[in-house]
Amino acid sequence: MALRSIFDASAIRTEFENSGINSHFIPLIWKYAIQNPNCELDEVPSLPSSAYPLLRSKFKPFTSTLHSVFDSSDGVTTKLLIKLQNGAFVEAVIMRYDTRLGKYGGQPRPGGPRSTLCISSQVGCKMGCKFCATGSMGFKNNLSSGEIVEQLVHASYLSQIRNVVFMGMGEPLNNYTALVEAIHVMTGLPFQLSPKRITVSTVGIIHAIKKLQSDIPSVNLAVSLHAPLQNIRCQIMPAARAFPLERLMDTLREYQKNSQQKIFIEYIMLDGVNDEEQHAHQLGKLLETFEVVVNLIPFNPIGTLSHFRTSSEQKVSTFQKILRGTYNIRTTIRKQMGQDISGACGQLVVNLPDKRSTGSAGLLTDIEDLRL
Incomplete structure (x- = not known):
């Protein structure tokens, strides 16, 4: 049986509780493993003696390895395989x-350098969006x-991560339990x-929203x-058939009422498909x-992989002006980052640098969306 990652919170917590070990030791184990990535779990200090054989027999510090790192030519984007x-x-x-x-209200924004990590939640994706690798x-x-x-953890060795977006490979809400557990870990000690x-x-x-x-x-x-219409969504996003637009908007309305938070709307600009002025008014x-x-x-x-074309800068600009000017909707245009390393939005498909993968060389996945 394969050993579990020590970062599988529910698994390690269950094992500790069954063995009468206080779960407050778990963040200490995580912190030590992060600081000592090549450690053995026997080396973690100050644990109850009964914890060591349990950790040794059922867990390992890392179940994944960083295979390759690709930096964009401008040094702004790094893709981890x-x-x-x-x-x-x-x-x-x-x-x-x-x-x-950047500027905000005519003044320089506070802060400085920061990094956002786009994370995958699945290997591949069953949503089948036709514009996404x-x-x-x-x-x-x-x-x-x-x-x-x-x-x-792998990314933190390369850059200090301030923001995390679940916009990599996969549909996060189709892996709901693992997603929620991972976020609870990220927001607790030591992260x-x-x-x-x-x-x-x-x-x-x-239902997951x-x-x-x-x-x-x-x-x-x-x-x-x-897309602002159900029929266009279904053409480019087959999974949309299961989530009718009217029901989705009702769900988002209830979500916003309960959360009192802004909702980010992602809108990919496809030439001649969803980028005309009429689509902007429908979306508004x-x-x-x-x-x-x-x-x-x-x-x-x-x-x-796709017959779609990129919308012209003029069309994107006009679309933005309609949403902002006519409907007073805050609208941004995503800065393109990482295209030269296939690390931009929609491009995540694993391209191995050699032929070690049998029958699937060239297939890996790219990001469905990025934001912060």
Whole structure:
């Protein structure tokens, strides 16, 4: 039987409780493993003697390894190719920003350099969005909560991570239990990320959205809407058939009422599909009663996997002006980051640097969406 990651919180907590070991030792084990990535669990100091044989027989510090690191030419984006215990691969992407370079209210923004980590929740994805390279992989398996958290640990050795977005490979709400557990770990000791700096992106899994606010309050919700009409959504997002737009908007209205938080709306700009002025007006009318931030995402080419084209800068700009000017909806245009390393939005498909993967060389997955 494969050993579990020590970052699989429910597994290690259950084992400790069954053995009468206080669970307050668990964050100490995590902290030691992070600070000593090549350690053996026998080396963790100050644990009860009964903890050592239990840890040795059932857990290991890391079940995944950092296989490859790819840096973009501008040094702003880094893609991590991570090999899991079962031999599969996932990708995570670090995006670096300097808030001092922007302006807010005419003044430089406070802060300075910061990094956002885009995390994967599944190997592949079953949603099948036609503009996303990850969807071309199909669904392979869910990640455990420990495998999700380990992406953060691997990334933390390369950059100080302030924000986490679940916009990598997979549909996070289709791996709900592991997602919630991983976020609880990230917001507790020793990581202590603010839940307000964590964003979960979804195509609109209605029943899970209803649970999310009560299970992890303060976490940001992002919805991959991508079209203002149900028929267009179904054309480019086959999974949308199971989540009718009217029901989805009712769910988001209830979510916002309960959470009192902005909702991020992701909208990929596809030339001639969803980027005309009429679509902007339809989207504005759909969202005008909500407190939202619309993030317009220029489509990232994914080779032979798609027949879509990128909307022109003029179309994207006009779309933004309509949402802002006519409907007073805060609208941003996503900065393209990491295209040269296939680390941009929608490009996550694992491209191995050699032919070690039998029958799947070239297939790995890219990011469905990025935000902060």
